[in-house]
Amino acid sequence: MKYLAKLTLAFAAFASESLAHYTFPSLIVDGSPTTQWVNVRRTNNYNTQAPVTDVNSLDIRCYDTQESGTAQTVTVSAGSTIGFSADQVVYHQSTTNIYAAKAPSDVDGWAGDGEVWFKLWELPPVTNGGQSITFPSEGIQNFEFTLPSSLPSGQYLLRMENIAIHTASSYGGAQFYISCGQINVDNGGNGTPGPLVAFPGAYTGYEPGILINIYYPIPANYTQPGPPVWTG
Numbered sequence: 346m347k348y349l350a351k352l353t354l355a356f357a358a359f360a361s362e363s364l365a366h367y368t369f370p371s372l373i374v375d376g377s378p379t380t381q382w383v384n385v386r387r388t389n390n391y392n393t394q395a396p397v398t399d400v401n402s403l404d405i406r407c408y409d410t411q412e413s414g415t416a417q418t419v420t421v422s423a424g425s426t427i428g429f430s431a432d433q434v435v436y437h438q439s440t441t442n443i444y445a446a447k448a449p450s451d452v453d454g455w456a457g458d459g460e461v462w463f464k465l466w467e468l469p470p471v472t473n474g475g476q477s478i479t480f481p482s483e484g485i486q487n488f489e490f491t492l493p494s495s496l497p498s499g500q501y502l503l504r505m506e507n508i509a510i511h512t513a514s515s516y517g518g519a520q521f522y523i524s525c526g527q528i529n530v531d532n533g534g535n536g537t538p539g540p541l542v543a544f545p546g547a548y549t550g551y552e553p554g555i556l557i558n559i560y561y562p563i564p565a566n567y568t569q570p571g572p573p574v575w576t577g
C-alpha cells in the first residue's frame with residue numbers, strides 16, 4: 346500500500362510537469378500585481394516557463410541572459426508591503442526566497458554582479474520531525490512581505506526565487522523559478538543589509554534543502570537554502 350501510494354505520487358508529479366511550470370512576471374505594489382514584464386525584467390523562459398536547474402549558470406541570478414536586462418523601476422516606500430505574483434498558481438512542492446541587491450546608482454541595466462545580494466524574506470516547507478512535510482509556497486500565486494523600514498533609500502534589484510523540490514532527490518533535479526524586479530526605495534532608514542552573497546555562488550546545489558527527497562523518508566527537518574533573512 347505504501348509503495349503504491351509512492352508510485353502514484355511519482356506519476357502525478359510527472360504527469361503535471363508540462364502544465365506546472367510558471368514565471369513571476371509581476372511585482373505586487375500597493376496590493377496589486379503590476380502588468381506582466383513591466384517592472385520585472387523579462388526572463389529567458391517567458392514563453393516556455395522552463396526552470397533554471399544549473400546553480401552555477403549566470404541565469405541563476407535573474408534568468409535574463411537572452412533578454413534586455415531592463416525594466417521600468419517602480420517607487421515603493423521602506424516599511425511598505427511588496428511582493429511578486431506568478432502567472433498562475435504555483436503548483437510545485439517548493440520553497441521560496443526573495444533577495445535584494447542595491448545598485449550603485451541607477452538600477453536600470455545594472456547586472457547585480459558580485460557579493461551584493463541579501464535575503465529579505467523566505468517561505469520554507471514546514472516539517473514536524475518526520476510525520477509530514479507541507480509547503481506554504483504551493484497553491485498560492487501572490488508572495489507578499491513587508492520591506493524593513495530601516496532599508497536604505499536607493500535603487501534595488503528584487504529577486505524572486507521559488508525552488509521546486511518535487512524531483513530534487515538527484516543533483517540538478519531542483520527547479521529554480523526566478524525573476525528580478527526593479528524598485529526605487531524611498532523613505533528609507535540607515536540599516537546595513539546582510540549577510541551578502543553572489544549569484545551564482547550562493548548555492549552549490551548540494552545544500553540539504555536543494556538536494557532532497559521529500560517523499561521517503563519524510564524529512565524530519567528542512568534547512569532553507571541561502572543566508573538568514575535580513576530583518577532590518
Ligand SMILES: *[C@@H]1O[C@H](CO)[C@@H](O)[C@H](O)[C@H]1NC(C)=O
Nearest residue numbers: 553554557564565566567568
Ligand atoms: C536536518 O538536520 C540535520 C542536523 O542538523 C542536518 O544534517 C540535515 O541536513 C537536515 N536535513 C534537511 C533536509 O535540512
Ligand SMILES: [Cu+2]
Nearest residue numbers: 362365366367
Ligand atoms: Cu514545473
